[in-house]
Amino acid sequence: MVKLKIALLGSYLPKIAGTEIYLSKIAQGISESGIGVHIITYSYGRPVGKELVKALPTVNLKYLRGMSYVLLSSLYAKLKERKFDIFNAHYALTSGLAATISNLRPRVVTCHGTDIFNGFRNALYRGVLKYVIETSNHTVFVSKYLRDKARELGINVKYSSIIPGGVNKPTPPIRGKAWLKRFLLNLDTSYYVVSFLGGLYAHKGAHLTVDIAYMAQKILKRDICLLIIGDGPLRSWIRERAEKLGQKAIITGYVRHKHVRQYLQASDILIVPSIEEGLGLSCLEGLAAGVPVVAFRTGGIPEIIRNMSNGVLVEAISIKEMAEKIALLIENKELRSKIVRKGYETAKQYSWKNCVEKYIKLFYKLARNERR
Structure with missing residues (x-):
């Protein structure tokens, strides 16, 4: 040939x-x-x-x-x-x-x-x-x-x-999440970590992340840290919004792709609040890392995520509903485990x-x- x-x-x-x-x-x-x-x-x-x-x-x-x-x-x-x-x-x-x-x-x-x-x-x-x-x-x-x-x-x-x-070859859910929170993120292990992966742009819903985490924290009455994995023009705005609401947030800035999974594995939930999305590679990254995904029902995302099966879909642009689903997954360990297991199987297909x-x-x- x-x-x-x-x-x-x-x-x-x-x-x-x-x-x-x-x-x-x-x-x-x-x-x-x-x-x-x-x-x-x-x-x-x-x-x-x-x-x-x-x-x-x-x-x-x-x-x-x-x-x-x-x-x-x-x-x-x-x-x-x-x-x-x-x-x-x-x-x-x-x-x-x-x-x-x-x-x-x-x-x-x-x-x-x-x-x-x-x-x-x-x-x-x-x-x-x-x-x-x-x-x-x-x-x-x-x-x-x-x-x-x-x-x-x-x-x-x-x-x-x-x-x-x-995605790269999926890895099963890890047992050392508490260790990663403490040493990778310098966080007390009492925190639940809600992460966002992607460029900090409005069409990715990056400007909604702080309010989503803040509302989920109010519903749960437990400490939540928002982990932003990425960089972009909304970085300063997100930091200022977090300070205004008193919401704990970590913004990593640029992270090499080979290190992204480690940050995801330190997370309890990955949110994908995209307003526009061609497919949603960040959803696949979350599934492959063994992290439950909560995403807006936009673009090509429903081609990957099946609601309450391998992830959770909410209507765009409902900050309240996304916060409620985050709280549901954190409180319902059985549901969370089922979604992670099925998400892992989905990731292997891509x-x-x-x-x-x-x-x-x-x-x-x-x-x-x-x-x-």
Whole structure:
């Protein structure tokens, strides 16, 4: 079999968010299979394995960052076009647009969430999305929900597939949670830890976390510590809100992905209060760490979480209901154990190995068709 050379376009590590983790796992898995991988990314991008990373000199300002990446990546990829067999752009409105402008073929566009949601915000985004997706050779959506939303925008998704992300091998619930609370978090073991994993953005519901923990503490009449695993523009606001309410909170800031599970295992509950969500990799991370998940019923999350079976779903955006479910799980040990057990079984169904294999199969299929 002819070994392919793949160009992956998109935001990359060390920035940690769902898209970056997904892209890095795809890149590492494909590279380990013997396929050549070249990543065309933003100025902060760095390699983590055998993959080659081209970090372009993008402008590190909010609105210019994406625009400069579209311009530079489209020019760079066009100049190097003959070196690659497949172009896979992650995030339709930046990388996908760059690959489309350059008419790179065959090209696969992977949609992660906010790229599709932005199509509902104005006609310009909607037009760009429609053009990028309908002119690509194939479109990958990370959830069935996202593909359905693309259809709602009037986009033809005939040539598409669904490839959800995954998690590293799940680990059974640990017995040393009290030790982790004391030594990893420097917490008294009397505290219950409610954690949030992800970028500190409004669409992730990060601004709701303090009030959720505070209300749960009032219901339980027990001490709760809010553990925020991640960083982002709402960090200062969250800290100030916690101080105002007198809610104990720990914000870790940036945590390398390989250390995330340790923090999750120090937690009693993981909350996922996302207002918009393509799939919900943080849900999978919680299940794989043996932590019960309480999430808003938004986006692709119900494709992973089944209410009162392997997790708990509440209606968005009900702070009160989420707080009540946190209290229920903390007080009901039998229910909590059942949910953790079933969540662990769910996590085993989502592996990065399966995800990578689906991409490799797709890439070879497109490459064969292009050579005809």
